[in-house]
Amino acid sequence: MPIRRLLYTSESRLKPAALTVEQQVAAIARQAAARNSEVGITGLLVFVEGQFIQILEGDSDTVEATFERICCDFRHAQVKLVDLVAVKERLFDGWDLALMCEGEDSGSPLDEDLRNVRYLLGINARVAVERMHEYLLGRSDMPFTPAGQGEQLPG
Numbered sequence: 644m645p646i647r648r649l650l651y652t653s654e655s656r657l658k659p660a661a662l663t664v665e666q667q668v669a670a671i672a673r674q675a676a677a678r679n680s681e682v683g684i685t686g687l688l689v690f691v692e693g694q695f696i697q698i699l700e701g702d703s704d705t706v707e708a709t710f711e712r713i714c715c716d717f718r719h720a721q722v723k724l725v726d727l728v729a730v731k732e733r734l735f736d737g738w739d740l741a742l743m744c745e746g747e748d749s750g751s752p753l754d755e756d757l758r759n760v761r762y763l764l765g766i767n768a769r770v771a772v773e774r775m776h777e778y779l780l781g782r783s784d785m786p787f788t789p790a791g792q793g794e795q796l797p798g
C-alpha cells in the first residue's frame with residue numbers, strides 16, 4: 644500500500660496553567676500516539692520555541708483525515724502544510740508519535756539541533772525530515788520508542 648508522508652508546522656496556543664506548556668505538549672503527544680496506533684499512523688512531533696513541527700506517515704486517506712482533525716485543533720494556529728509526498732517506506736516505523744521537546748536547558752545540543760532544523764524546513768523539507776530522524780535515533784530517553792515499549796524505558 645502506498646505510504647504518504649506529511650510535514651506541517653504550526654504555532655502553539657498553549658498557556659501555562661495547572662500543567663506547564665511542556666507537560667501539555669507531552670499529554671497531546673501521548674493521546675495522539677494512542678490514536679495513531681489505532682489507525683496505523685506513525686510520526687514525530689517536535690516542539691521548539693513555541694512552534695510545532697509534525698510528520699505523519701500512513702495511508703493516504705488516514706493521513707488526510709488525521710491532518711484535517713489536527714487543523715481544527717484550537718491548541719495551535721497558523722497550520723502550514725510544508726510537504727506531502729508518496730514514499731516507499733516509513734522513516735518513523737515503530738513510533739506511533741515520537742516526541743522531541745525543547746528542554747529547559749537552552750544550551751543543550753538537541754535544542755540547538757531542533758532550532759536549526761526549522762531553518763532547513765523552508766529550504767529542503769526532505770533533508771529536514773531526514774535530519775529530524777537522525778536526531779531521534781541519536782536519543783536514548785525517548786518516551787515513545789519503539790511503539791508499545793515505552794513503559795520499559797526508565798523514567
Ligand SMILES: Cc1cc2nc3c(=O)[nH]c(=O)nc-3n(C[C@H](O)[C@H](O)[C@H](O)COP(=O)(O)O)c2cc1C
Pocket residue numbers: 671674675676678679688695697699709712713714715716718719740
Ligand atoms: C500539535 C498537535 C498535534 C497533534 N497530533 C495528532 C496526531 O498525530 N494524531 C491524532 O489523532 N491527533 C493529533 N492531535 C489531536 C487532534 O488535533 C485532535 O484533538 C484529536 O485527534 C481528537 O479529535 P476529535 O475530537 O475530532 O476526535 C494533535 C493536536 C495537536 C495540537
